[in-house]
Amino acid sequence: MTDADSTALERDRAEALSRAVAPLEDELITPALVIDLDAVEHNIAAMVQRAGSPQRWRPHLKTTKQAVVISALIRAGLRHLKVATLDELELVLRTGAAEDVALDVLVAYPLQRAACRGALALAARWPEAQIHVLADSPAHLEALAAWSGSDPLSVLLDVDLGMGRTGSAPDRWRALEATPEGLSLAGLHGYDGHHRWTHREAAHAGYGQLCALAQAFLERPALRIQGAFELLTSGTHSYAHALAYPGFAESKEAPSPNPWLHRVSPGTIVFNDRRSKPAAEDLGLRQAAFVASRVISVGPGRATLDAGSKGVTPDADSRGSCAVLGHPALSPRRASEEHLPLALPEPSLESSLEFGALAWLVPDHVCTTVNLHREALWIRGDRLVGRGPIVSGHRPRAPLTEAQEARP
Ligand SMILES: Cc1ncc(COP(=O)(O)O)c(C=O)c1O
Structure with a gap:
């Protein structure tokens, strides 16, 4: 597949993700964690097959x-x-x-x-x-x-x-x-x-x-x-x-x-991330976890997203905290807590990343990204199917309530 083909596929995926969260337009506060359950099931099946049996994993x-x-x-x-x-x-x-x-x-x-x-x-x-x-x-x-x-x-x-x-x-x-x-x-x-x-x-x-x-x-x-x-x-x-x-x-x-x-x-392969490329190729993984983020400021040669180190990959290394789905030419700069400035290599990109636009981020490290969020939105393809809580940390706390456990 050429680079242009894979960018076109990524853009289709980003559009499908945007359609999935469209019903929440008025209440989607970004950054938000979005999990594609079809991709989760695909990745689990791929690992079970690779291991030879569910007993081996x-x-x-x-x-x-x-x-x-x-x-x-x-x-x-x-x-x-x-x-x-x-x-x-x-x-x-x-x-x-x-x-x-x-x-x-x-x-x-x-x-x-x-x-x-x-x-x-x-x-x-x-x-x-x-x-x-x-x-x-x-x-x-x-x-x-x-x-x-x-x-x-x-x-x-x-x-x-x-x-x-x-x-x-x-x-x-x-x-x-x-x-x-x-x-x-x-x-x-x-x-x-x-x-x-x-x-x-x-x-x-x-x-x-x-x-x-x-x-x-x-x-x-x-x-x-x-x-x-x-x-x-x-x-x-x-x-x-x-x-x-x-x-x-x-x-x-x-x-x-x-x-x-x-x-x-292995646990990461269930969601996949940028750090797991060899395993993704070996297993044919699909990306299952995304951070929905919005452009909050645009300036000459840059657009700034609202997913800083408190929204995606808090433990980022020199590779940066994420990739922007469908925009391989965009390079995330060093994030601060709530801000992620992107360097725009060509002015034409400024029009697709205008103020308020949604950007779909693929985390570099998905485990620490998930741990930052209290809730996930669950989608299948371009449909929103539910939302639910994420547990985080060691702290003993009150048990989950029935409402928190609601499923799609
Ligand atoms: C003890 C232990 N087992 C399994 C895993 C899962 O590995 P991965 O996240 O690479 O899938 C980890 C990850 O840090 C781990 O610390």
Whole structure:
């Protein structure tokens, strides 16, 4: 496809988005997050097919944070999910109960005492769900054992495969001889977010370390491992390495050649963003999340939008916070909190970006963009189909009301 063809397609898409929100013209306060549910369903189906089965994918919900998306994942057959915050945990448990399915949720964050108690309280409210937490180190494992309640708390050990953010190195975990009372050991978490799309060899070396540790653990009866031992790796930038790693391969034959069950955990691919281009090409992703923004000021050679760092990609790097759909020649300058100046390379662009005009932004980083918004508008093609709340942050807060949970 030529650049001109892809610009024409983007313009069509921008027009369809504008038609979708037209019924809200009088109340659409920008910047506003708009989610295309058709694109969400397309992306979920693409990942399920790439993974080979919904069982092989434990998506991280920190990207999407909305009941309507969790319901779409459930409809696609997913039952294993990953969260980072208590708000996300509450949302997923509530949605699983509303959909009448028993979910299996990993809180993939090294919980401290108060947060661990919060997670246990939520688990007690929705006992049909299976919850796991992450142990960061042998000392944290002991602490989790002390904080666990009357039922054994299920844990995955966080193995640092070189990312240097959380978890303990394989050698440190290797010294673990027994699972402390009060806990049960469900698997190993080796998130390799430091590897890019081209780092296959390095990624595979890390997976080798993870499998060697799992093998050693499966031979230790005092670890009391029961059921499928999970090896959980990889987000959007490395799932392809993990799915190509023979040590994780699934077999349709019984017994499986590998004594563990491997899953990948990309979350960004459900919405897609500019940072995820290789995965988007690999999976044929569609862009599902947009920020509707308006021109609030026009000057010589520039138009300023109302989506600053509080509207789109607060953690922008040198690539800028977003692209303007249908206007590849426009380069966003450095955003301030509420303002995003665009440099206009040709004066003719000034006419399409006149004062008050809608501009559709594709976030550079969709996870942090979603987290800025309290609400999303849901569309399908050029139709508005509903709106609903987004959970954000760790803070324990009042449960969602019925009205807030309204669906399309
Ligand atoms: C622990 C963990 N798992 C999974 C993911 C999902 O990765 P991605 O957002 O690249 O899809 C992340 C992302 O930061 C993460 O921190």
